[in-house]
Amino acid sequence: MSHPVYLALDLPQLDAAKALAEKVKGHVGGLKLGLEFFCAHGHHGVHELAQIGMPIFLDLKLHDIPNTVAGAMQAIHVLEPAIVTVHASGGRAMMEDAKAAAGSETKVVAVTMLTSLDESDLKRTGVDGSAHDQVMRLAELAEAAGLDGIVCSGQEIREVHRQWKHGFFVVPGLRLPEHGKSDQKRVVTPRQARDHGASVLVVGRPISRAEDPLAAARAIEATL
Numbered sequence: 001m002s003h004p005v006y007l008a009l010d011l012p013q014l015d016a017a018k019a020l021a022e023k024v025k026g027h028v029g030g031l032k033l034g035l036e037f038f039c040a041h042g043h044h045g046v047h048e049l050a051q052i053g054m055p056i057f058l059d060l061k062l063h064d065i066p067n068t069v070a071g072a073m074q075a076i077h078v079l080e081p082a083i084v085t086v087h088a089s090g091g092r093a094m095m096e097d098a099k100a101a102a103g104s105e106t107k108v109v110a111v112t113m114l115t116s117l118d119e120s121d122l123k124r125t126g127v128d129g130s131a132h133d134q135v136m137r138l139a140e141l142a143e144a145a146g147l148d149g150i151v152c153s154g155q156e157i158r159e160v161h162r163q164w165k166h167g168f169f170v171v172p173g174l175r176l177p178e179h180g181k182s183d184q185k186r187v188v189t190p191r192q193a194r195d196h197g198a199s200v201l202v203v204g205r206p207i208s209r210a211e212d213p214l215a216a217a218r219a220i221e222a223t224l
């Protein structure tokens, strides 16, 4: 089984991102690069980090008309990402075309609802009902569109996994008890997320902001 932890490299500087990835190499399974990194450093930045030799997760959260998203997927084909994200709210045709345009080795996973949105935000966009129902509805749509899986929180993973048995699930927002809860109300550990069906565990600040990132990566690894 491959290592499930992907380190979120949410650092603006390419050199700093590369140095951090080198430091924890062997104790995480892959690297997650977001929109900020990709807009700043593009293909060059991805090539630089790919040299370290770990799978790359491009968290681009694509959302546009099907033709444009398919074109974007084709444009990143050469980077051979292990995982790419799109927005489920882009609709079934957009997700189908994204999957069809992706390389056969690339998992295409859908973001259902951003965790920065709550139910009142949802209502303002014209969606009535609970955030939970919206997540489950979009997960069903992503599965029907032939995607590999979705991004979901540690709170949802159990139910999503029950509904979509063979899905590929990416879970961010994870903490060990010693990391403290900070601003999060309901903390899920990497181990709990894994036990409840997560395929990929995204960890950022608990490693990247640790005094000793290697020790932090090892501590998380030891719990799995």
Ligand code: C5P
Pocket: 008, 010, 034, 115, 153, 172, 173, 174, 202, 203, 204, 205, 206
């Ligand atoms: O909180 P942490 O630094 O571990 O977050 C790691 C990554 O997961 C970040 O790239 C962040 O954007 C993403 N994240 C998310 N949803 C959350 C928490 C974090 O997409 N609820």
